[in-house]
Amino acid sequence: MGTGGWRDWWVILHPPYTAWHLSYVVIGACLAPVVNTTRLLATLLAFFFAVGVSAHALDELHGRPLRTRLRSEYLVAATVLGLAAAVALGAVGVSKTGWVLVPFIVIGPVIVMAYNAELFGGVLHNDAGFAAGWGAFPVLTAYVAQAKTLALAPVLATLGAFALSVAQRRLSAPARALRRRTEHVQGTVTTCDGEVHAIDRGYLLAPIEGALRALAWATVLFATALAVARLT
Numbered sequence: 001m002g003t004g005g006w007r008d009w010w011v012i013l014h015p016p017y018t019a020w021h022l023s024y025v026v027i028g029a030c031l032a033p034v035v036n037t038t039r040l041l042a043t044l045l046a047f048f049f050a051v052g053v054s055a056h057a058l059d060e061l062h063g064r065p066l067r068t069r070l071r072s073e074y075l076v077a078a079t080v081l082g083l084a085a086a087v088a089l090g091a092v093g094v095s096k097t098g099w100v101l102v103p104f105i106v107i108g109p110v111i112v113m114a115y116n117a118e119l120f121g122g123v124l125h126n127d128a129g130f131a132a133g134w135g136a137f138p139v140l141t142a143y144v145a146q147a148k149t150l151a152l153a154p155v156l157a158t159l160g161a162f163a164l165s166v167a168q169r170r171l172s173a174p175a176r177a178l179r180r181r182t183e184h185v186q187g188t189v190t191t192c193d194g195e196v197h198a199i200d201r202g203y204l205l206a207p208i209e210g211a212l213r214a215l216a217w218a219t220v221l222f223a224t225a226l227a228v229a230r231l232t
Contacts, residue, residue: 008068012060012078018052020168020216021134023223024161028142030226031153036146037231039096043142046089050108051134054082058116065180083109097148104141111137127166135165168215175208 025047029040057078060066090105111133114124124133136158143154178185178201187199197203 005069008070011066011068012056012070012075013052014056016213016216018048018056019220021051021138022047023219024135024138025142026223026227027157027161028139028154029146030223030230031151031157032143032146034146035230039093039145040142042089042093043145046086046093047138047141049082049089050086050112051138052082054079054086055112055116057082058112062117065176067180083112093145097145100144100148101141104137104144108137108141127169130169131162131165135161135163135168164215164219168212171208171212171215175205175212178205178208 022044025044026040029035029043057075060068060070061072061075061079087105087109090101090108094101094105111124111129114120115129115133118125123129139154139158139161140150143157144150147154182201185199185201185204189197189199191197
């Protein structure tokens with residue numbers, strides 16, 4: 001295994017999905033009665049380290065699904081340092097927000113490790129586990145970091161993020177299978193008027209990847225709109 005390079009690190013960070021899930025942080029924070037910009041930026045940074053860096057590095061370490069050439073010790077270091085940075089930022093947040101933030105600081109790393117390393121028999125490595133950890137959890141955490149409590153609006157937003165994340169995983173799972181574990185696709189589709197279309201990998205991937213791109217952009221733009229409305 002080689003050392004990899006910056007392109008491999010870029011693949012690990014997976015910018016579209018990282019931006020998608022960081023958008024849930026912005027949405028949760030912007031639902032609070034008062035939005036503290038410093039806390040929002042700190043929460044975003046914490047989730048970037050936990051999700052963008054640590055979770056993706058651990059996922060690559062566990063089976064090499066992205067087929068990068070990064071050395072295992074580098075991936076371990078990224079996993080540990082990413083979680084450490086996230087927890088450190090959370091600890092600083094406790095001094096500003098109070099002990100209500102502590103459960104989130106504990107649960108966050110557990111979700112990252114349990115989902116990506118498929119701990120506890122992979123009990124969290126499913127649609128619900130992904131949606132709870134990567135959709136619902138960022139919304140709730142960001143809101144509590146701002147408001148120090150919960151309310152109906154963030155709970156409803158949490159359910160929305162959960163549902164969007166279920167859709168994301170159900171689309172991305174077959175896309176990953178086609179890209180990484182499918183050697184050959186062959187077949188045809190015949191329409192009612194007699195047109196025949198060949199089925200190949202691209203034919204099957206196009207609608208899935210198009211839907212994923214649209215959902216990612218929609219979520220990022222929605223979060224951006226909320227941020228502009230609340231912070232300007």
